Amino acid sequence: MPKTPDITESEWKVMKVLWARSPQPAYDIIEELSKREQWHPNTIKTLLSRLHKKKALKITKYKNLYLYEPLVSEEACVQAESETFLNRVFGGSVKPLLVHFAKKQKLTTSDLEELKKLLREGK
Amino acid sequence: MPKTPDITESEWKVMKVLWARSPQPAYDIIEELSKREQWHPNTIKTLLSRLHKKKALKITKYKNLYLYEPLVSEEACVQAESETFLNRVFGGSVKPLLVHFAKKQKLTTSDLEELKKLLREGK
DNA sequence: AAATTAAAACTACGAGTGTAGTCGTTTAGC
DNA sequence: GCTAAACGACTACACTCGTAGTTTTAATTT
Known part of the structure; x- marks a missing residue:
C-alpha cells in the first residue's frame, strides 16, 4: 500500500467529486464543484494539477479530452x-x-x- | 462562546502542554516539549507568540517572569x-x-x- | 554603573495553500 | 488554411507553517 499523499482541505473537495464518479473531464468536475464552492474554474484546474503532481490522480489524454481519475482510494x-x-x-x-x-x-x-x-x- | 482560533499541528502540541498545566513559564514548556520533540527552543517561542497573536493563550508578566496560560479550552x-x-x-x-x-x-x-x-x- | 546574560521580540526563509491571471497549443468553424 | 475558441500549462502573489537565527530588552552579577 503506497502511503497516501497529503491532501489539503480544498483538494479533498475535488477528490470527493472524483471518488464519486470517475474518470471525469475537468469541465464536469468544475460544474459539479460550482454547485457548492465559489471557485474560479482556474482554481479547480490548479487543484487538479497539484493533485496530479502529488500522484493523487492520473490524467488520461484521449484525443482532445483530458480525463481525471483517482490514483488513491x-x-x-x-x-x-x-x-x-x-x-x-x-x-x-x-x-x-x-x-x-x-x-x-x-x-x-x-x-x-x-x-x-x-x-x-x-x- | 468565542470561536476558537485555528490551531496548527505543532501548535496543538504546545497547547496540550498548557492544557495539562497552566500557567507555566516558557522555560518549563520548552523542557516538557523537549522530551518528545526535536525542537529548537526558539521554535517553541515562535509557536507561543503565534498562539498569543491568535488569542489562544495569554501572557502574564510578573516581574521578570512570563507566564503562559490558555485562553481557549x-x-x-x-x-x-x-x-x-x-x-x-x-x-x-x-x-x-x-x-x-x-x-x-x-x-x-x-x-x-x-x-x-x-x-x-x-x- | 558596567558587563554579562537570559529571555522575549523581531526577522527570515523555503515549502505549501488558496486563489486566480496569462500563455500557448490544439481543435473546430468559417 | 486562418482565426477564434477551449482548455491545460505555466506564472503569480499573499498568506500560513515549520523551523530557527538575530536583535533588543531587562534583570543579575560584579
Whole structure:
C-alpha cells in the first residue's frame, strides 16, 4: 500500500467529486464543484494539477479530452486522515473520540443500531 | 462562546502542554516539549507568540517572569477540530466515522463498554 | 554603573495553500 | 488554411507553517 499523499482541505473537495464518479473531464468536475464552492474554474484546474503532481490522480489524454481519475482510494485517504486526527486531537485513542461524539449528541439512533450490529458481527 | 482560533499541528502540541498545566513559564514548556520533540527552543517561542497573536493563550508578566496560560479550552478546540474533520472526511455524519473506526479494530473491549454505558445513560 | 546574560521580540526563509491571471497549443468553424 | 475558441500549462502573489537565527530588552552579577 503506497502511503497516501497529503491532501489539503480544498483538494479533498475535488477528490470527493472524483471518488464519486470517475474518470471525469475537468469541465464536469468544475460544474459539479460550482454547485457548492465559489471557485474560479482556474482554481479547480490548479487543484487538479497539484493533485496530479502529488500522484493523487492520473490524467488520461484521449484525443482532445483530458480525463481525471483517482490514483488513491477514498478508503486509504480516510484512513490516513483519521489516523492524523486521532493522534492530534485525542492522543491516539479512540475512546475519548467516541465519548466526545456521544456527548455532543451527534449520534442518531440509527447510527447506534448500525454500530451495535457491527460490533456484534465483527470480532 | 468565542470561536476558537485555528490551531496548527505543532501548535496543538504546545497547547496540550498548557492544557495539562497552566500557567507555566516558557522555560518549563520548552523542557516538557523537549522530551518528545526535536525542537529548537526558539521554535517553541515562535509557536507561543503565534498562539498569543491568535488569542489562544495569554501572557502574564510578573516581574521578570512570563507566564503562559490558555485562553481557549481544550474542550472547545476539540469540538472545533472534530467538526472540521467530520465534515471534511465523513461529510458531516458520524455513522461512517464510527463504522470506519469499528472496522479498523481500533475499538477495544473497554471502549465498547464505556460507550454502551454512555449510550444507555444519555438519552 | 558596567558587563554579562537570559529571555522575549523581531526577522527570515523555503515549502505549501488558496486563489486566480496569462500563455500557448490544439481543435473546430468559417 | 486562418482565426477564434477551449482548455491545460505555466506564472503569480499573499498568506500560513515549520523551523530557527538575530536583535533588543531587562534583570543579575560584579
